[in-house]
Amino acid sequence: MLKLTGIVGMASDVDLGGTLHDLAHEDRVETIVLDRRDMLRKRLRTVTDKGTDCAIALPRATTLEDGAVLLLEADRAIVIRASVETWLHLKPEDAAAALELGYHAGNLHWRVAFHGSLLAVALEGPRKDYLARLDAFLADGRITLVND
Amino acid sequence: MGSGKTALLERLIPSFTDRGTSLAVITNDLVTREDAERLQRSGLIEPRRVVAVEAGACPHTVIREDPTLNLDAAERLEMRFHPLDLVLLESGGDNLASTFSPELVDYWIFVIDVSGGGDIPRKRGPGVLQADLLVINKADLAPHVGVDLAAMTREARDVRRGRPVIVTNCRTGEAVDDVVDHIVRNVLFDG
Structure with missing residues (x-):
């Protein structure tokens, strides 16, 4: 088990970028892919893409970010990557439907974003579970799925 | 509610004590200190290592929406019993939608x-x-x-x-x- 206790720097940092680039050419950069929820953690047991068992233990004031470098050695680096989020885009039929949808999403503690006239819902679980909760809205046309 | 959270704590505490883990406990109740008092009376742990937080509202509010009361309690325990290896935090009995803020728990x-x-x-x-x-x-x-x-x-x-x-x-x-x-x-x- 490799204990990682802080962020050395960011992959985008000029002074780290060269070293990481060289290590990557030798296939010596290991990646830990985390979803949004795990990115918020301060302490986490996980494995890199090359199978290294890692124990991340950060100070409570430190927050993981996409590109955070947790280890940089002469022959190895470990970098955090955020997994790509998927969103459900919902178009309410009218203002009344939008009010009702917003209330519904709040009750379900869904994480949302406002994209003009669309409500975007972050999928933090199986898509079918979200659609099941929207069944009544979709069935009577109060909302429609967009670009989906 | 009533699922056995405090009973689980009563089993975990001696297991970690036997391992030599330096431990403290925070309990959350609606408007009482009942769970904390139960643990303090249990003889399983030094009573001062158990702190109660009274939510005064739905239990999830103080473990998810604003965990300040619990963070403060954990910091006070850490200062008093430094170094602590583990703080066990028990939520008040809630519903199936209850979740913890990652700011509060690991x-x-x-x-x-x-x-x-x-x-x-x-x-x-x-x-x-x-x-x-x-x-x-x-x-x-x-x-x-x-x-x-x-x-x-x-x-x-x-x-x-x-x-x-x-x-x-x-x-x-x-x-x-x-x-x-x-x-x-x-x-x-x-x-």
Whole structure:
């Protein structure tokens, strides 16, 4: 088990970028892919893409970010990557439907974003579970799925 | 509510004490200190190492929306008993949508029990789906309340898509060692 206790720097940092680039050419950069929820953690047991068992233990004031470098050695680096989020885009039929949808999403503690006239819902679980909760809205046309 | 969270704590405390883990406990209740007082009277832990937080509102408000009261309690315990290896934080009894803020906890166990109904996993509450570890307690009651424990456990594993599930009987201590092992590996990074 490799204990990682802080962020050395960011992959985008000029002074780290060269070293990481060289290590990557030798296939010596290991990646830990985390979803949004795990990115918020301060302490986490996980494995890199090359199978290294890692124990991340950060100070409570430190927050993981996409590109955070947790280890940089002469022959190895470990970098955090955020997994790509998927969103459900919902178009309410009218203002009344939008009010009702917003209330519904709040009750379900869904994480949302406002994209003009669309409500975007972050999928933090199986898509079918979200659609099941929207069944009544979709069935009577109060909302429609967009670009989906 | 009534699923056995405090009973689990009463089993975990001596297990960690035996391992030499420096431990403290925070309990959350609505408007009482009942769970904290139960642990303080138990003889399992130095009473000063147990602190109560009274939410005064829905229990999830102080573990998710604004965990300040619990963060303050943890900091006070850490200052008083430095260095602490582990702080166990018990939420007040809540519903299937209860979740913890990652600002507050590093690892999160959701405790349900057999007598609450075998259909609880199927209802896919955020607590059941998202917790790091799901504990199904009161396994011994299954035949008395008409629950097919094997099916309940299977459905829990299905909806959690690989996240661990442990079936316990906290009154007898059955499978509590498995819970300890998960905490030791994933929080204390030992093993």
